[in-house]
Amino acid sequence: MKEYTVTATRVHGLWELDVPGVGVTQSTTAGGAEEMVRDYLDCLGVAEADTAPIAIVWHIAPEIDARIIEAREDAAKAAELQAQASRINRETVVLLKERGMTGRDIAAVLGISEQRVSQLSKAA
Structure with a gap:
């Protein structure tokens, strides 16, 4: 099963969700990003849209991105x-x-x- 690593970037009040090799979709909230990616994959006919592992990499600002990564690594x-x-x-x-x-x-x-x-x- 393919894993999708999605890049999420804040653009004009929305989250732009770049799915490499697939395309780009948007979400109004960070909490809804994964669901939007799954809906997008489903619309494109991806068979495993509901179950494929999805990792979202948030891009906000370099100093914040680094802190998010550090906090997640420390939590792990x-x-x-x-x-x-x-x-x-x-x-x-x-x-x-x-x-x-x-x-x-x-x-x-x-x-x-x-x-x-x-x-x-x-x-x-």
């Missing part, structure tokens, strides 16, 4: 680190339970709530 890193911490906590909960520790003690040692200990125990 944070999500990855959060997943890693959850995995490590899950494994650690199991190890601490094997040593006979209570949920309350495990929560105190790991700096998490007893409810979270319970959740991690069930997930492990």
Whole structure:
């Protein structure tokens, strides 16, 4: 399935959506951009218009564009680190339970709530 990387640029109060190799369409709102691209692809007879991956690259001003990219990259890193911490906590909960520790003690040692200990125990 083809992925579409769309360049979105603000022009005269509208979002111009450039779909490389396909053409250009517009959206009145940033939130409606993906839907407009899908409608455009559908009008052109693209079979996977409803399901094709669409990535929108926003072009507002160079200094803002860079901040948007930085924020998204940082958010992705944070999500990855959060997943890693959850995995490590899950494994650690199991190890601490094997040593006979209570949920309350495990929560105190790991700096998490007893409810979270319970959740991690069930997930492990």
